[in-house]
Amino acid sequence: MNKVQDFLEKKLLPFAVKLAGQRHLAAIRDGFISFMPFLIIGSIFIIIQDFPAPGWQELQTKLFGPGFNQFIILPKRVTYDIMSIYIVAAVAYKLAQSYKIDAFSASLLGIASFILVTPITTTIEIDNTVHTVEKVITVGGWYGTQGLLVALLVAIISTEIFNYFIKKGIIIRMPEGVPPAVSRAFSALIPGFAVIVFMLLVRLAFLQTPYGYIHDFIYKIVAAPMTALVANNLLGAVGTVFAISLLWCIGLNGGAIVNGILRPFWVPLQEANLAAIEQGLPVPNIITEQFFDMIWIGGAGATLPVVFLLILRAKSKQYKELGKLSLAPGLFNINEPIMFGLPVVLNPIMMIPLILGPVTITIVNYLAMAANIVARPTGVILPWTTPPIIQGFLITGHWTGAVLQLVDILIVGAIWWPFIAMADKQRYEEEQAQAQIEE
Incomplete structure (x- = not known):
């Protein structure tokens, strides 16, 4: 038992503390935590729409009319279904805070960068003919849970570029006496331009590939295999619980560490479950947060x-x-x-x-x-x-x-x-x- 305790104190504890304090993982964890209240709010309205009681849907229609079901689910649409936009802003903000740079500008750059690498077209079917509609930010899809991995990647990369220019002093410096808000805005001009140009080149590069967009590439190469191998099976669930419990053995909040890593893979699974329920289909996934x-x-x-x-x-x-x-x-x-x-x-x-x-x-x-x-x-x-x-x-x-x-x-x-x-x-x-x- 002394050997076990020595291992916990001398080997596992230092590694776990270092992992928990890693700047980028901490930003991802804190970004999701800051958005969690809004997901809970969205969930409350989902419960109202689909409360598990016989005849609930019929009662809603009788009391409030046939359109009430889609009306009451709107808070879910503006939380879950455009989640990636919120997450990219929150993670970029938290990461910028850790660097002690202008977090608000970093957050806005994160949003702009994410939209820049994301499709802004959709398709609609009219009279059995599919039409492409340009200049559309869709509710759901890559702007929802499917785009989370790209949102995290964009938040980190855009903030790192922003931080590099700020720390290297590659900024516009305003004269003394200029209000701080104006000075900060102009200091973000050159770093922001660099971020936008970089993301524009990323979009252009992927348009030359069979994937078309970075989202499809990340989903097929990273998200789908990780979800199948780790996030959505019994072995992965046991490993997750084991890791969280082991970290608690040394006094660290294992859930905060492990959940922060795996949450981007769980969220699309629970979104798929919600979508199935809305369509009256069986719930497909067991493993969600x-x-x-x-x-x-x-x-x-x-x-x-x-x-x-x-x-x-x-x-x-x-x-x-x-x-x-x-x-x-x-x-x-x-x-x-x-x-x-x-x-x-x-x-x-x-x-x-x-x-x-x-x-x-x-x-x-x-x-x-x-x-x-x-x-x-x-x-x-x-x-x-x-x-x-x-x-x-x-x-x-x-x-x-x-x-x-x-x-x-x-x-x-x-x-x-x-x-x-x-x-x-x-x-x-x-x-x-x-x-x-x-x-």
Whole structure:
């Protein structure tokens, strides 16, 4: 066990800290986090449109007319369906902030660059004839979730070019006395021109290839293989949960690190699920970010069952009080009281159930959904603090999601119990010995 702890402290911890602090990954993570409230807002209207209750659609039509269904989904259109524009702006802004340069200008350049490399045409069918329409920014498609990888790439490249010119002093310098806002605007002129020219050349270069646009190239070469091999299968799901749990073993928020890397691959999967529901088709994908939300019952490590065990079974006063204090946070998926109070962090014994529990229910949940015993995630995004059971129902839109989370609690509790019992026995004996000394 000492060797395990040495490995965690001396090898894994420094690497994980360095990874978590990597400038570009941090910008991607923070950019998505800053946009998350808008996705939740869009999800609320999706729930209103497709609330999982018999006769709901008919009731909407009866009360508000046949056009209400498409009217109420408009907030989803302006959040999910043009998500890439928001993400390129947010990531460019966060990356520019880390360089301490004009983040607003970098954000606007990111948007302009993304639109510059993205198709601005669409096709419509009239009387069985397909017509091409020019100068159109579409809702959905490459401007939605399908364009996320290019949005991230463009945000990073445009900001790096912008930063290079600023740091090298290749800017227009205004005389003293000019208002700072005017000075900043003119200092962005030469770097901005360089960014736009570069992106224009990128567009021109890809127009000479069979792909036509960088989006199609990235999707076929990177996104599709990564989605198939890592993001949308059982092995990838188990690896994701293992990595997040392992990072928590050394006190790092594994979800913030791993989710930031994989979220661009998950979002199109949940968008595909939403699109299928809108068309009345079966939900195609199991793995979305909400699939993992159902795993983290009580927070990363699925520690809510630990809280119940401490309250109901612990003999140690310290552990029983810890359980009581951790109940309210645990019900809202906040795991820090257990992680640092038990403790679990840097505890080679407790890292076994911390990893084994979530991995086990990941396999169970995936197989249950693959066999259509449990409904699959609809793609609706909920606040991560949504209490378990309720969370399972809303994520899947079906009562089987709630039952599955209840089963998960029992499974994880069974895995944790031998380790809790062992630690509780030791702590109880220490308390008894201390009580005898005090007497």
